[in-house]
Amino acid sequence: MTDTKIDYSTTLYLPQTDFPMRAGLPEKEPQIVARWQEMGLYKLLREDAAGRPKYVLHDGPPYANGNIHIGHALNKILKDIITRSFQMRGFDSNYVPGWDCHGLPIEWKIEEENYRSKGRAKPDLSQPAAMVEFRQECRAYAENWIKVQGAEFQRLGVIGDFDNPYTTMNFHAESRIAGELLKFAKSGQLYRGSKPVMWSVVERTALAEAEVEYQDYESDTVWAKFPVKEFFRRVATGPGENDFRLEEVPVSVLIWTTTPWTLPGNRAIAFSPKVQYGMYRVVSAENDYGPQPGERFVIADALVGSCAEKAKLTFEKESAVHAAVLAGMTAEHPFKGLGGGYEFVVPLLPGDHVTDDAGTGFVHTAPGHGREDFDAWTDAAKDLRAKGIDTAIPFTVDDAGFFTKDAPGFGPDREGGAARVIDDNGKKGDANKAVIDELIARNMLFARGKLKHQYPHSWRSKKAVIFRNTPQWFVHMDKELDGYGLPAGAKKAQSDTLRTRALAAIDATRFVPAQGQTRLRAMIEERPDWVLSRQRAWGVPICVFADEDGNVLKDDAVNARILEAFEKEGADAWFAEGARERFLGSRANEPWTMVKDILDVWFDSGSTHTFTLEDRPDLKWPADVYLEGSDQHRGWFHSSLLEACGTRGRAPYDAVITHGFTMAEDGRKMSKSLGNQVFPQDVMKQSGADILRLWVATTDYWEDQRLGKSIIQTNIDAYRKLRNTIRWMLGTLAHDEGEEVALADMPELERLMLHRLSELDEIVRKGYDAFDFKRIAKSLLDFAVVDLSAFYFDVRKDALYCDAPSSVRRKASVVVVRHLFDCMVKWLGPLLPFTTEEAWLDRNPGARSVHLEQFPDVPAGWRDEALAEKWRKVRLVRRVVTGALELKRAEKAIGSSLEAAPRVFIADPELAAAVADVDMAEVAITSGISVVAGEGPADAFRLDEVKGVAVVFEAAPGTKCARSWRYTTDVGSDPEFPDVSARDAAALRELETLGRL
Template sequence: MTDKTPPQTDYSATLFLPQTAFPMRAGLPQKEPELLARWARLGLYERLRAVGRGRPRFVLHDGPPYANGNIHIGHALNKILKDVVTRSQQMLGHDSNYVPGWDCHGLPIEWKIEEENYRKKGKAKPDLTDSAAMIAFRQECRAYAEHWLDVQRAEFKRLGVEGDWDHPYTTMSFAGEAQIAREIIKFAENGLLYRGSKPVMWSVVEKTALAEAEVEYHDHTSDTVWVKFPVQMVVRDGAVLDPAGPRWNDLGKLAPVGENLAPASVVIWTTTPWTIPGNRAISFSSKISYGLYEITDARPDNWAKVGERLILADKLADDVFKQARVSSYRRLQDVTPHALAIGCTAHPLADLGYGFKVPLLDGDHVTDEAGTGFVHTAPGHGREDFEIWTQHRRWLEERGISPAIPYTVDEDSFYTEQAPGFAGKRVITEAGEKGDANQAVIDALVAAGNLLARGRLKHQYPHSWRSKKPVIFRNTPQWFIAMDQDIRDADGRPAPRPATLAGNAPDTLRARALAGIESVQWVPEVGENRITGMIANRPDWVVSRQRAWGVPIAVFVKETGDGEVEILKDPAVNDRIAAAFAAEGADAWYKEGARARFLGDRAGEGWQKVDDILDVWFDSGSTHAFTLEVRPDLKADRPPAGPDRVMYLEGSDQHRGWFHSSLLESCGTRGRPPYDAVLTHGFVLDEDGRKMSKSLGNVVAPQEVIKASGADILRLWVCASDYADDLRIGPEILKSTADTYRKLRNTIRWLLGSLHHYRAAERVAVEAMPALERLMLHRLQDLDGQVRAAYAAFDYKKVNALLTAFMTTELSAFYFDVRKDALYCDPISSVTRRACLTVLDETFARLVTWLAPILPFTCEEAFLARTGSVDGSVHLLTFPDTPAAWRDEALAETWRKIRQVRRVVLGALELERAAKRIGSSLEAAPVVHVANPELAAALEGVDFAEICITSGVALRFDDGPAEAFRLDDVPGVAVVPGLAAGRKCARSWKVSEEVGRDPDFPDVTPRDAQALRELAARAAAE
């Protein structure tokens, strides 16, 4: 051996460098369709059912999207979450299946057919009273829904959602329509279905009643008016006189002597002047302080005149006079609840034909937060108005007041003849714009001298979520499901009580639903409070719609003569209806001769067919009845008796939608909720937190994201977000997601490349492994519990955070870096190398399954690259069991301390690299001073140079010099950088004084020389 360094040999071919066909560039837009085709060839969904057979069943019942357009980013969020649920539950050891469904009936489709097939073409809509025209129109709607169902199915599948796509459920299937009819018949049989005349939200544009779930609130500017109702009651010397006519009653003795309320006016405030012709009462509150006020000064041109007396809530008087531009007034006296309760007023438009008394009714809904302290009460135009009016029905009759509710507005929002003086005026036009009714009423109030003030108010007002136009409250006969009526069986006896009801609780639909809510797991928990409040306060469920495309309320009725109807309860008739629907669909109801066909020998009894269709929320609320209870693959043995579970998963708006209607439908007919768990997610906003809209140009289409980056990027975005809140998406967020994906993919790729050199026969037992390998097994065991728990809790953000941190920080940035030298350069026989490969094999097996629910395409690609399987799939696996014996908390604590010291070394080396005193860390051999005894003990027996990826480390157990590098958060450790002595190994690139000691390999270390000999021996043997 001479002093001259011999020329170095290229040893790269002798290194165990990573080798894999798994590409660095994912190419997901091209690769994912190939994997989808592979899963189709394998029949993956059927095979998942086969491997899951016999396990506890976890059924995610699909909330049916509406089949009327391409999917949007909200759809993508929803379906991806559902797929992560079912895939993770399957891998947790359940039989977790997914049957997609579609909601196909209802106004949006009917509206689209009218627009595209008729309005755009200048054709008149068919006369739907003709049976042939009705059926033909319904067939147009069916074809439209079928088209979009196919489009959406392809788009959902492209997201990587695994399900029984060849056998979905739809509300328009004949079996579905038949069961929906059976379900409404059950409500007829248990006494909850009734026809009533109530104010409902009415869409003038769509000409149908709407449920609360079909309404959204938008800013709207309303005309506001303060209106005077002249008092007709006078209290004098304890007697009550009616100056407008005969004595009102003899209750005046309850009023204080001398309380004179005439001449005076009760003042109301309303944002709907058009409802004044429907006024029949004024509501007040006995809990509010009222006073009699007199105007002492006002402008001559005011509607408010000097000397006028007004009755107002004391708290609101100042504001009312300000609105009326009254400059001076005085309070004359208290007005007691007794005086109000026995009082009445004249209608402000009495001279136009409203010459009836307007009583004052005490109501809990009245407050003094805004307005006047009095509430204009038009029982045909508001829920609370209707309720207080009907509550006082007997009281009104006893006082000679008709409790009848007028029909002042028709279905097109024109005033009827029951609104004298205004017939033909319109509230809302067909275009959804304000009509001339408000102004006509305001003009009449001015002429009558009973308008005190007017204004305009911008506020939240109900709009149809389909037409986006304002709705009105309108009294009209509709079909309702009662919330507070005792539930009966078909024979009229009390129905069997659900086990969830307390012994003294009434057996009503509301009571059943509230009790059922408590038995359900709500994710997040706040969902329970939200739906409880909705159920506790909701009115009776209006289930009828005046449209054509849907399932009819398939019952027969007979008028009873008092405005109510009797419902036919005949099992034979009902069976014929259900059988016909199952064979021909709900079109059977509209065919010529349907009445006689279904009634049979009862056709001559005067029963009439109901032609209203059901609210589509009743359709979707009934889906459990023709899926979960019928399909063998969806039937579940649910708690408390069985181990299976059913989950519903939708956006948070479905607390008032599908969760709500499903709960009511199932509790009303089966006594319990149809689900055991309900998961809700937020809505998708842009990066700035704004709602997406085409006009803002901030819409993110899932189709475009998939085309550019792949579905796995969208899926990673979903699982990295907190779905319990509103999610944000946009170019920068997607870029960040793609960066995270790249890091995860590179980790998987390095694992695959390194495992190219793995041999099962060379596995190392845990007890024979170096401490670092045992540490990584401990981390796998720790992660296994955390990942399983997070998946079980549907906390996918936590799963993503755990695995991303582990793969990027603990594997790539620590373990892989530390072990690359041993993996690439150690001899074949090296225990460290073989132990590392063993750990990598265990790590890959877990990562590829833990990540599979989130990144199904990438993990399948990695699985195939590892196994070369022809007919296997990562998705057929369960999460691998991780031995509890791998857990070693003491070892983990030791390595926590080692890594603290390592951080100080890496910090010192970073400064050296920045100062260009070193290039690679292998050029360094720092002196590490450790004064902390606990940290010093942790380093005992550790090759710390290997851990720091340097060519040498000198440990000194002292404080170190003052100029040494330190980190404030690691006290007791100081590092003095230094260069490694010796020559650079031509194979491992370590700098060592041992290079050249093996005469056969003068340019490498003895370790590398041994590796070269073993490689040569293997080559010779092969």
């Protein structure tokens, strides 16, 4: 040795890494995305997974009409976590993104951007050339947004076949969608019917339940009189049972409705045989209009009080009115004679939907404006016709919300023109006022009011809809299928309808969370027939021919020509000049009408399983899982279920996962007006996609989640701790020379860490199987912070930095850190793909990608429950020691725990046994510790949560080692290294021998 003073820092195995503490994710992540694209990571994943069992998550298609929002980010990140996790666990987990491209919102945008904003008239779409041109404009608009959204999804770290996604407007897809429709036609499930459907006046189209959301709405309410025809009561004329005469009494049935505008469409009144009714006479009245003393009404007994209060009058009951009497009763329409109409009788019909919870106990029945009204009317139609009653259902409101000629006095014959229910902007028209004014003029109004309640709105225009009777195309829910579409050998159920098939499929499907099954089942149980038609331009047409009675042409040759044309030219072929003659061929002279309605876009998306899962060889049918927001129980989950059950007899998925919606931090809905929106683009620009992904991974995604500045900051803080843990491991592994240490030769602390990895391996794998990402993320974060940074790394720094090159303890620790890094980075790969890629390439500069790796195989021999239980007790004792030292540090009695050599009193025999053969000074990071049996002095430091342990502080004796900074009594024992301990002197001597000093 020379006499030159040694710089001991150069003799330590200090961490060395270029992995930065400051992540710089907004700058680093786009570089990683570019690298993945340049190296063809998606293709490499497919090649690497060739021959493995497939695991397929089928992508629910987002709508191609704008930048992605936070809901998209949540959805795509969850899907990416799933596909990556299965890919890294021995599966070929191919993700094919898709887009929903047809439908009204795109039409609106084209009309606004290409026509209204430029002062151009919208083309006449009844002309084939104009229709095709307009549809091409829609297609170009969708294509642009597919590119934009695709780039944004990839910026989130999503890996998939973005060069070859599926789209519903792809020619092959349009052909397949049309083919699925023709299967429903062939099986007899498709039919044309006239039913009340939810109609958007603003959008001029029918809507399905999936396209409707319920919002608060204030409705006008009226209580209206329906004068009864020939109502007689018994009047006694003597004491005998037969001494009476029948006296005709003027009386009205009282109805209540929240839609006064539907009264011109009234054709019946519904009552319940389970409700008690009575005839009530007005005794006194204090109102400006309405009933006067002496007037009589039939009302449900339970509701007479609320009716009287509303009309400001008092009633006296004259008699009970039994259901048998009501069943034979008819009334006059309150508008009888108006405009020469309403001369028909209004029968009273029994109805299970009638209650005495609100209103009058009678339900005004307009079969053209309500589902239950329609059902009650059609169920009674045969009996009514036998009585000479016309059962035709009027079309009282047109597609623009105006009353028609079927509403005399309110339609085109009205002075000033037809009244309107809703205008083009979704605002209330003058229909309610016109109806109420007419009731008042005719003395048919009992009372009026307002009611705030939940009412259906279009989820696109956000405007109220109406129920309107209109011819549409439907799919039967309850028509027997007789095994149609079932796979060969499948057993047909006793009742084989679309509804029974769908319910059976729901029961066979795994739902996460489980309550999704109940929700979807309830929807299928109650849903009406599926309305497929839309009165729009952009979409797949209902490509059938029908006669005047609605019978569909079933001709395989015609269908083949249609599908072949769609495959080559897209669905535009249906609207091209000469299309009818082209497809009908030799049957063109027959009286077949070419249907021009467009398919519901939910049928499009419900059919995606056919041209993706079935038609792509890199996928499989059925999918292992569908994942979407909880609103898709009435949307994509729903339509996919019905479509596949109708044509294949089962669901196109084995499992359904639902996530909630993202709210602001205060729990309110995100909205532009409140200024509380969080945009994924902003989060990525300011903090990085991995921060957003960490939020997704740590939230209860199946419930509604919250997001805002403080929540983002919480995730940034957690990320920093995790990144620092990874960084320290990388720095330590800079000294990894690849040596191995047998498990049996490892110190207990190293074997404890391997045991923890074994425990975590089970948690991680089960968590990914259960789609419980929060448990995985929390377990790994806690492990990184609590077990590693605050315990194992802290304890082992002395050995790793200072021990001699030949030290088994140091070598064993390096081996364990190697395993820790390998496991942690791979397990976190699906959650934090950018950070783990950066760390993996720092550790393995020549590697391709961590995402081409598999989860580590954790040896069963690492599991050691007895050792874990022992060290659980050791760490309890350590907690008390570190607590005592923290107190001394706060009092500035010490600066470092190495200045201490406390006495530890242990009265608990189990804890004493646990630490008996453990170097507690090493574990507590002190220069010495003496363990004493017993309770310890009264003023010793204790923790309430750890009974039987007390600590008395004592300063460490000896001299501070210039290399390790530990206080020992053997500093200077080696004259060549007079300022270091014997352990450090030996290490220096070994380094010198190896030429490293």
